[in-house]
Amino acid sequence: MTGAADPMQGDGNTVSTEFEAVIGMEVHVELNTRSKVFCGCSTNFHAPPNTNVCPVCLGMPGVLPVLNRRAVERSVAAGIALGCTISRWSKMDRKNYFYPDLAKNYQISQYDLPLSHDGVLEVDVVSPGSQTPSASKRIRIRRAHLEEDTARNTHALPGGCSGVDFNRSGVPLLEIVTEPDIQNADEAYSYLISLRQLLLYLGISDCNMEEGSLRAEANISLRRPGATELGVKTEVKNVASFTGAYRAIEYEIARQRQVLLDGGTVVQETRGWDADRGVTVAQRTKESAHDYRYFPEPDLVPIVVDAAWETEIRSGLPELPKARRERFATALGLSSYDATVLTATRAIADYFEAVVAAGAPAKPAANWIMGDLQAVLSERDLEPSDAALPAAHLAAMITLIETGKISGKIAKDLLPELVDTKRPPEALVEEKGLAQISDAGALRELVRKAVADNPGPAQDVRNGKTKAVGFLVGQVMKASKGKANPKVINELLQEELTSE
């Protein structure tokens, strides 16, 4: 023990180079209400600039906000789904700062009394490359609160001007904040995946990161393992995708680690993710941070969500991903993997259930949807849905296979046409004469011909080399143009080759 340990010395004291990351996520999602949170304007901000605007969302003198009840309902729905406690009484506050995209130069948000607080999201931890969960993680939700979105600034317009589009001003925004329970980029990435899945199930947001309807920021700090105090954190912004968030966090952890290993200190600041260069860049330090001067919004009355309203919202919730996954596994007998894939989105789960409801057994329905149908649809840039292939048609096709009417091979070949024409499978099978031939009388001639034409393999089978059976079956299938029932061919072959 001579003096202070040099962390770069590598003297075997591994503790000195070890850090653990402490990460909290802040996610903003735009709620898909028809009108904005404080006025009647449409929330469609892809319209031509400054067309979905009115005196209220432009912050004209004399206007007053009126809270959109649907926005509160959707926020509460998210709170319930995240296992949060719903505040019986909450309020809106003014967050004051100057920026040209902020119509009133204050944002109506929630400060000390959010709509919901203290929840938890259970997350299957995966990596960007692999969707097979490595572990399960409980991430606590600190709060979820409602606020208004800002306008959108566009720079470098002709003439060197900047433009402000107020279509987005006043779109309802739900901010979901976790506790610092996340320990690495995988967990952060998985949290985002699970959160988006949940919100899509609830149908309360498009969660489109590229269009900005879901925005994520990470607060990251490092500390020594076992330390109770948190290190100095940085806030990483500007990530445009979940993998971007993953890479940004990976980078930032490595950067902070290097700073600490070099004997430096991490500066509390906001850093922007530069995806092209793959680095985070300092944007704003704590010293220049805003004093938002929050105070209660006097133009709005307190928000009261009584037990009756909460119950009404709760009873309107769809079955959530976790419950549905468990039901698919237990009630429908799917493997855990299949259940996970088929509940990835509410759309695919709904589709799967519709196919089963239309009469298809669960297991083959799952296989078709996850396998061949997925492939055919991907080529056409479609998602499994009634519009892509009516659930009743897929169910009918599976029934044709199960009852021996057509072979799996025929079904596979037929699938693209089913998708492209939207015609019922029975009609296509009938029209094209694809029905499987299971009649022994009709097939015996083809079997005898195959044996006669292929004396070598036939002799092999007689000599007990069962491998050759497959070859002969294939010959018969070929001769029948794939329509022969392989089971019947097998039986006939056995008869022919043992009766001699």
Place this chain on the structure above:
Amino acid sequence: MSRDWFGCTAHEISDALRSGAVTAREVAQSCLDRIDAVDGRVQAYVEVWRDEALRQADAADARIQAGTAGPLTGVPVSLKDVLCTQTGATTCCSRILEGYRSPFDATVVRRLQEAGAVFLGKVNMDEFAMGSTTENSARQVTRNPWDLERVPGGSSGGSAASVAADETAISIGSDTGGSIRQPAAFCGCVGMKPTYGRVSRYGLVAFASSLDQIGPLAKDVRDCATTLNVICGRDPHDSTSADVPVPDFTEALTGDVGDLRIGLPRECFTEDLSDVVRGPVIQAARTLEDRGATLVDVDLPLLRYAVATYYIICTAEASANLARFDGVRYGYRDPDAKNVQDMYVLSKSRGFGPEVQRRIVLGTYVLSSGYYDAYYLKAQRVRRLIRDDYARAFASCDAILMPVTPSPAYRLGEMLDDPLQMYLADIYTIGVNLAGLPAISVPCGKSSAGLPIGMQLVGKAFDEATILRAAHAYELHAGIALGRPALAG
């Protein structure tokens, strides 16, 4: 037909219109002529809507003909420049809103229009309703019609002066800390601040959102009641407007106060009150007692904290409400600005007057981190206690009678260099705003110098009817005749 219609009350005009003694056009023309005759000296109007007024008057005449007229149909009204109107400009008498045209009408304006009122134009005010003399206007200095060397009070000084100088029958003002009642007292007219939430604030450019309330200034109590009938009521555009039934306030004007207990707060009649005001106010209480009312002593022990509390809350709210005036979307943008930062700084420092800047800075300070608890939060707590004070007082009385102002109207310029003294003079009016209660200012005499004195009646929340009844009974029985201002140039 040779009557001076401009000098009449709304109900006199309404009766004459319905009897066919006069047309709305003649009434409007009479007022416009009066404005031409005296406003050069009074300077109440910042905008006169000649064509619009006559057009509205013709529409009113058509309604009278059709038999669909209401009590305000054809009645001339002036509007404080803080109310959003699609007609003319809406500037709050600030340079920062020079020439600003509102894309919508305030709910109050719309309701008056639907009732058939005839708008004569916009009247002067302290910039953004911040002040007590109307000298903080970026437009002009309004004179008190009773003494042109004195202020009309504020911030609704243009409203009070336009009523007192017979340039309109009714004016619509706003009251955040006394801005209707104090100028009404200074100018010898009746001014009413309704309960917070009674009148929609939609289209009232906000000064302090939790305190602002729109109300009428008129020549008598009946006209105030009639105007309230039109402007009160829930508005879906204002979440803070109350869903409380609106009675016909004129039905309360029975002249009878025999069942009323009138509270006199000990704290309002201390040595801080000048004798010139004390005398007429006490006399007003005696008059009500003579008509059968019972006078009781009440206490408002926290009144002395009202000024401090008020100036923390109103400046805090104002600092946010006025942040939107930044030159980005509308209003004044300083031509010297070279970047965004400059645009904010220059537009605001050249667009706002000194009193508005003072209040923005104060409000920003009391909300800033490290000071919030000591100022804003504490003020909110005291505000609740002041509300409790009034509730306790109302346990033993039906209305509270007190002065409106410690003194009659000031000389022009007298208060300009002493904002603190000016703030302290709000002592009798601001508690009412902090507690959200209704109050009315009624003339109760004149000083030896001929300046009007007002007395104030404060009611329980949403009980405007009781103070209107008491004020009307007083007006009826006091025999106070202020006469008319001479308007000597």
